[in-house]
Structure formats: C-alpha cells, structure tokens
Amino acid sequence: MTGALAVAEKVPEPLSKAKTNIVFATIVLGMLLAALDQTIVSTALPTIVADLGEAGRMAWVVTAYLLAEAVATALAGKLGDLFGRKLIFQLSALIFIVGSMIAGLANGMTLLIIARGIQGFGAGGLMVTAMALIADTIPLRQRGKYQGALGAVFGVTTVIGPTLGGLFTDHASWRWCFYVNVPVAVIMIAMAARTIPRMRAVVKPIIDYAGIGLVAAGVSCLILGLEWGGQEYPWGSPMIIGLFAAAVVLLATFVAVELQAREPMLPMGLFRSRVFTVCSILSFIVGFAMLGSMTYLPAYLQYVNGVSATVSGVRTLPLVVGLFVTSIISGQVVGQTGRYKYFPIVGTLVMALGLYLMSTMGRTTSVWLESLYMLVLGLGLGLTMQVLTIVVQNTVPYAQLGTATSGVAFFRTVGSAFGTAIFGTLYTDQIGPNLTDALMQVRVVSPEVAANPQSLRALPTEVSAPIIDAYADSIDHVFLWVVPVALAGFVVAWFLKEVPLRDSARAGATDVGEGFSMPEPSDRLVYLERAVSDTMRKARAEGPVAPRILADAGSDLSRGEAWALGQVYLHTRIRGAATLDAIAEVHKLPDEVIEPIYDRVIGRGFLTEDAGGLRLTDTGRAEVDRIRASWQRWLGARLDDWDCSDPADRALLDQALANIAAKILDEQAREQEVAHV
Template sequence: MNHLSQQQKVTIMIALMAAMFFASINQTLVSTAMPRIIASLGGMDYYSWVITAFMLMSTISTVLVGKLSDIYGRKPFLLVGIIVFMIGSFLTGLSADIYQMIIFRAVQGVGAGILMSTTVTAVGDLFAPRERAKWTGIMMAIFGFSSILGPTLGGVMIDHMAWKWLFWIFLPLGIIAFIMIWMMFPKATRSSVELIDYWGSLVLSASIVALLLGFSWAGNKYAWDSAQIIGLFGATVIGIITLVLIERKADSPVLPLSLFKNSIVTISLSVGFLMNAGMMGAMIYMPFFVQGVEGLTPTQSGFVNIPMSITMIVLSTLVGRWISNSGKYKRFGLIGIAVMIVSMLLMANMHSVAMAVVSMTVFGIGLGLSMSVFTLTVQNVLPPTQLGVATATSTLFRNLGGTIGIAIFGSVMNSAMMRNLEQAMTGGSGVDLSRADPETAAQLSKLMDPRSLMDQPLLMELQSKLPEEAQPLFAQMVDMLRTVLRDTLSTVFLLGAVLVGLGLVLTFFLKEIPLRTTNDTAPDTSEPNLQPAKAH
C-alpha cells in the first residue's frame, strides 16, 4: 500500500479504528456484568467456560486467518470478521441458559479473532515499523477508551435493564464499521498463487482445542491425573509432532517453522504468552474482589477500572510516539512488565476499594508501556510478505497465554477456595449453623460457596426472608465468605505476578535491532531462516 498518500492512509486508519472500537467495546462492555449475567442463568460453575469458549475460538480463527490474509488481502477478512461478530453478539443476547451462552460466545470469538488480528495486521500494511509504532499506540488507545466506556456502561446497564442489551446496543456500530471498511479499504491484488495448507490448519486447530480443553477441565471437571486429561494432553503432543512433520513439507505452511528459529521471535512470543497469562488474573478476577469482597455494585465496579484505562490510553499513545522518534523499544517492555508485577503484588494485598483503584492504576501504566512492544518486535524482524503470519502468531501466543491462564487461575481459585473455606469452617471464624432452626440453616447453607457473594440480589432476597434473630448469623456468614474470597484472590494475584515475572526475565535476553523505516525491504538482521513461504 505504499502507493497510497498519507491522507488516504489516515482515512483508512479511521475505518480500522471504527472496526477496532466495535470489537473491543463489545468485549469490555460485559466484563463487569458477566458475573451477574452468569449468576442469573444459574451456571456460576461454568464462569470460566464462557470466557474460555470465546478465547478458544478467537485463538483458532486468529492463527488461521493470518496466512490467508497474506494470500487474499485483509479486506475480505475484516468484513467477514465484523459479520460473524455481529451474529455472535445477537445470538448471545438470546441465550436462555449457560450452555447456549457458551456456544454463542464461541461464535463471537470467531469473529473477534478474525477482526482483531486483521485490524492490527492492516496497520502494518499501511506503515513501516518505525512509523507503525505511533499508529499502533493510537489503536491501543482506542482499546483503552473502550475499556473506560465499556465496563462503566455495562455496569449501569446490568443494574437498570435486561442483560441482553449489553450484547445488542452496539450492533449498529458494527454496520457503520462494515460500511466504512467496504468503502475505504483498498482491495489487494494477489501477487502470487499459494496453496492453502488445509492439513496444517486442521491439525493446528485440533491441537489447540485439545490443549485448551485439557487445561480448562484439569482440576475442575476432571482430576489432573485422570484418563481424560492425560488423553487430551497426549493428543496435543501427537498433534504438535504431526504439525511439525506437515509444516516441514508444506509449500505455504499456515505456521512456518522458520519463525521459531529466530531468537527475537521466540522470546517475543514467550513474553507475550506469559504477560497475557498473568494479566488474566487481574482482568478476570478483579470484579470478584470489588463486587464480592467489598460488596460494590457492577456499576461501581466499572468505575474502579477507569483510572487503569486512562493511564493505559495516555501511556500507549506516548510510548508509540517515543518509539517512533527514537527507534528504541526494549526499555519500554522491561519497565512496563516490572510495573505490572508491582501492581499484581499490590492486588495480592488489597484490603479496600482504594487499594484496588491504586493497583489497577499502576497496572494500566504497565500495560500502556509494554502492550504493543512485543508484536512490533515480531513484525519488525520478519519480511513484509509474512506480516499476516507474524501478527497472527503473536496474537496466537497471547491468546493461548490468556486462555491457559484463565484455566490455571480457575483451577487454583477453586482448590484454594475449598481449602480456605474448610479452614474457616473448622477454625474460630466458622459459622455454626447448628444454633439455627432447620429452616434458617437450610437458607444459610445456600451461601456456602463464596462466589455467591457475586449475586447481590440473591443475598438481599435471602436476608429478607430470614427472621430478625437470624440476622447476626447471616452477617457472620457473609463476613466469613468475604474473608475466604479475599484470601483466595490473593493466591490468584500472586500466581499472576510470578508468571509476569518470568516474562520480565526473558525480556532481558531480547535482542534489540533497529526498526525498519520502509516496508519495501527485508529486515536487517543476522538471524537465520527469515525467508517467506514458497509461491506457485
């Protein structure tokens, strides 16, 4: 797209930003409201599955569309991504039970994976890495803005209207984004004819499904040493070995093995994986602290995220400009990840809403400094002809990290919660239900899961049904559950800090090479195996 004028490129960027905002606002809108939505559907045990299904399908569609967009261009996939995401959003709003929501969120995930990956790749088509950093920072700021508006608006909506409107309210924006992409984005011409790697795509998708299902079910639905989990992980290993054999002979591999022979690529992918795995602890389980432990409403919970989003917007925009001006990027990755670790240590020691706000603000600073760095490093070191594969692979590892992180955190949270609850009941802080009459004891026994604190209408209903003499017992049980939930969340946040800490260690070994100032030439690097796929 080097033939386009700067004004044309800016016009196309407006269309891409509209598509980015449409995808991101629909994801952030439900973040604070999701616990209430799932509680109302009666499937809190499947809380992580709703998120995992979305991430699973997003991950698969991301990596598959990367190579295809290198062949056929970005425009058709941008349009398809918007359509699929809109269909998924509409159907999710019609969900009658938790199982339908999981299925329809999976459809949403397909569209999101296509849309988010292709949008970032399209920015790379328009600008060389040196200038790309500035525009990538702006795109991250768009995502940050949706992180401000989404949770807050989602909290207000879930408090005052039917939850289905959270998935429907921005559908008109999808139509606008579709029209803008259709009219403004240029159609790419195929410079060569490449064979589609069907077998590689199939085996890669199957391997991802087996891997993520194994992590999602282990320690929750099945024991870690059960035949089901061992079978899934075994299938993953077999799938990876088969994939390597296929990709070694494929003329146009969906996941070129040459990528992983470059140290800059492997380190960047590993850091992105660890960052997203650790980050999910903060993004997914902070509402459990704010709403469950502190008793705030979803609306108030949304306000807690605003400082984080503001700092992320400001830092993302500034870092993009700083990288474009200096050509240096490693320092921002190191500082940003270190700040994220500090924020997660603060989360592990939270005892008030004020501390939650401070920790999320620090977290936003870390995200803003480091979020776009490790995708930029991968794009910079690979030839422009592999831009789609580079971006998709980077997004793949981030999504894998996020999905596996959710599964691990969910397993850790369940086991830690059971252990803490048992200790609380056998210790001095336990609630003795034998002192209550049978009817009151039966009512209070419904609260034996600390996650019930997320369903505030249920708590109010139970409290209103209890006699006056049982109110102190109710208050004692709620206090005990909040203590159990707080201690459990501290374990989750500490685990997140450890994972992000591993990413910091790896970043020290990242080789920093100059950012290219053009998309016409291959990168200047001594790393081997950077040749694009063979064409026919």
C-alpha cells in the same frame, strides 16, 4: 512473495478526504466491536453466573472468545487475499452478529460459551481485515496516522469495555452486552457495502489449513485439561490424561507440519532467533496476566467491595491508566534512544509486584490502596507490552516480518486464553471449599444468595462478612499464584538481545496507537509500506523530497512534468491506457488545469497522443525508469538496515520497493504539482 505482488498490482484510485474518513469510520466500527467484546463481559460475569449458574465454567465465557479469535486471526488474512478483504470483513461481521444473538438468548452456560466462540471467530476476522483494509484504502503517506488512530481505538476499548458492560448489567440486562452489537454491526455492513472499494489479490495465497487446525485443537485440549482437572474430573482420570496426551500429539504434529508447509502459519525457523523466542514468551506472559486479571478484578470488586457492575468497571481504570501511561512513555523513550532491553525487565518485575500487592487485598483494604495496587500492575504491563513487536520487527528476515509479528500477537492472544482459564481453575479450586465453610458458619444464607453480588450486598454485615472473606481469599489466591509467572518473565527478559533499531521502527514507536498491540495481517508489504510511510514522514521534515529524487536521477524534468509522466505510466500499467480525461477525473481536476503540463511534455517528446490515449515514447519511458530507480535508491538507502542478506529476501524487497516507489511518485508529485499550479 505472492502476497506482495498481489497487493502491489492493485493500486486503488485516490479517495477524497471525506470518503477516506467514512471508510475509516466503517473500519473503526469493526475494530471497536471486536475489541470491545474481549472485556465487556468481565463486569457482567458475576451476574451471568448468578443467572445461569455453573460458576466453575465462568472463565470459558472469555476463553472461548479468545481461542476462536486466535484461530480466525491466523486464517482471515489469507482468506481476504483469496476472496477479497471487503467480503471477509462483511462475512466476519455477519458471523459476529450471529454469535451476539445466540449469546444474548442463551439460557445456559454451555450455549453461551458456544456463542462466545462464534463471536470470537467473527472478531478475529474483523480485526485482521480492519488493519489490511487500512493498507488497501488509505493513501500511503497518510497511513501511519490512521493506523496509529486505529491502535488507539483498540486501546480505548480496554477502558470503556468493563464500564459499558457494567452499565448494561445494572440498568438493562447482561444480555444487552451482546444485543448492542447487532444494530451496530448491521450499520457497519451497510456502510462497508457502500464505501469500501472491492479489491482482490491477483495471485491466490497458500493457506496452511492443517497448521491452523492442529494448533487450535492442541491448544484447546491443553486448556480443557487445565480447566477440567480437579473439577469436572480428577487429575489422574483417563479424560484429563487423554486431553494432555492429545495436546502433546497435536502440537507435535503441528511442528512437523509447519516444518514441511510451503507457507507455514508459524515458521519453525523463527525460533532459531533468541529474540523471537524471548519476545513470544514475554508476549504470552503479558496476555496471561492482563486478561486474566481484568476478568477477575470486577468479580472481586463486586463480591468483596459490594459495588455495582458499573462501578466495578470504573474502579478498574487505575490498571488501564497505568498501562496507557507506560505504553506511551516507553514508546517515546524507545523512539528517541533506540534502547529497549530494560523495559521488559523492569516491566515484568513491576508486574510481579502488582500481582503480589493485589493478592493482599481484603474486605478492609481501602479503595485508595486497591487503586494503587492496580495501578502498579498496569504500569508493569505497559512497560513490557510496548516493545515486543518493535523488537521482533527489527530482528527477523524481511520475508518473515509479517509472519513473525502476527506470531507474537498470536502468542499474546493464546496467553490471554491460558491466563483466563488458569485464573478460573485456581479460583474454582478455592471458592468451592471456602464458600462451603462460610455458609456453614452463617447457615441462614442459601448458595444462590451467596452467588449473587446484589443479594450479598443486601445482607447484614455480620452475616455477609464470612462469605465476602471467602471470595476475597479465593481471588487473592489466584493473584498470588500468578506472581511466579511474572517472575519467570523477569528471568526470561534478561535473555532479550538488544540490537540497533531501524529508523522506521523508532518512528513508529513514538505513535501513541502503537502501544496497543493488535492482531495484524501477515502481509509483508503492509509492514514495508508502514516503514516507508514513517521514512517519508521523517524525510519531509527535512524539506521537499521530489527535487532530491529528480536531481539524483539526473533528470531535467520539473516536478509537474515528472508527475505527468508518472500518471501516464501508472494509468497504463493499471488500466491498460491513459487519457487526459481519466487522469483529470481521478484527481478531481478540470482538464484545463493539467492540459498545459501535458502539452509541454508532448512537445518535449516524452509523450505521444493518438486515438488510444497518451503513450510514453522511448525517451519518456527511459526518463520514468530513471526516476523510479532513483526512488528505489533513496528508499533502499534509508531501509538498508532491513535484514535482507538472503538473495530471495533482497529480491522481494526490491520488488516491493519498485511497486511502492510508483505509489509514492504518484502521491508526492501530485500534491506538489497541484500546489504549483
């Protein structure tokens, strides 16, 4: 509850359209950098391995980034409330710069993996604070448009990331995949310093440090055990057994801590909901299949098809196109019909088919067939990914809405880390013996040449064929073993319960940007404000809202008079005093424009004016209270399907509606009054 009250007490001054766009551009830069580096290295990985060696640790270049991002995602939102989101946004960018510089200068795989972890920590902070800053700085009724655009930016990075990485690798160096971040991030920090308003929570949040630390350590031990088992150490060695035992102990302790925490990172009570549990499992599987396949597809294309790093990025586009198409279509259908259950059922089955088809690819497979197989996998991912967040937002208690949504995103990120690590383990288990057998056949090729896709392309066909087949068989083995994971998702999807969708969720489902789920802040008010924004957008299509509100309130005020009283109420509440000059300055209006309306309400006895400024009379305060109550009734009737049967949840929603109603009164009436004048 404290998070909602803290934000509500900080109603920002309205920004001009130009300044709003500059703020948004700054936030987009942060999101772009963070999201881009999830995929930019995928096409560079074969060249990185050829340069630095240690092919068995290739997956950790991606996994380290994702794990650190998951931890930062859980932590950054609360730190933003504690120290201010602008500061955390800038500090996250600075951490991202440090990680990028170290990664670009790395002379070994160990240092590169550490640098990627630093990058990931900064990226998680950038992503979460980017979404929170939208809520802080963008006017409520415009917020849905900007958040949808930010989601689309996140989705587009999956297209340009691999291609951009390939361009740098082919025409400069793989190190420029990291160096390029530095000047962009410096510009972003400078822009943030000048444009983003400084806001800070009134009430300090409670941060679940123990829970975040335990889940990070537990998941890391589990992934390390899976990554090192059978490679660095035998499966039955004390190290591997110790890692798995440590993971079990740490994760069990995490559960115990979460059961006792005042504000847990992941409330265990959420798992009593079958819908949340099913969506979390499916989100894990989607992340597992998507990032794992996108990490190893460029390697397949470079080693087996002999294409350049740039072309390998372009050749993965069918997967992304399929994901885009079905994400958008499923969102539109869910928005129109409110039905969603069969999307993840069909999606996981199509995903399994795509993975199986990709496991049949080889040296003689045509480009068109490979593209078709990737398209099938992308179609399945898009059908499944879109609906999971929408479903969760419709089934959990309102007080847990933000936590549950960020929890599903957390499982997707952890699934991505597991997918990349397990893909890496399966690949390494196969490529070693397969490549050894191939080199034994040709004998004239050194391991260094075989590990370099550019050198491999230069060999005669009869010499390179056994080596290429070794790579094809190894990566096909990976895709084949992930088919059961997708089929497990197909079985799990049947247990997804279908419930009627709220109108706000259905409206959000039709936004293109909503198809690309991002790490999001766990602030409950952010989600409620998005729902209200969608409700307002739908209501405006039916005609002006303000006259209905005034009529319901039994008020004989004109819209202009209601706006004038609302301004005095808000200025007094936020700044302690209201003056004609201050109100005119905030709205970029000459005093003469709004002075007649204030003379009118003063004449009617709703306001008084003295040396201290404008003040509501008892009559004026009663009028404002009636209008605010009418706003609450209007919103409550349209958001009544939120699950707030618990008295504490209802109190939280009532408080949030009271705060939001004041904002909406300001924005809606101001626009109408200016048009009227």
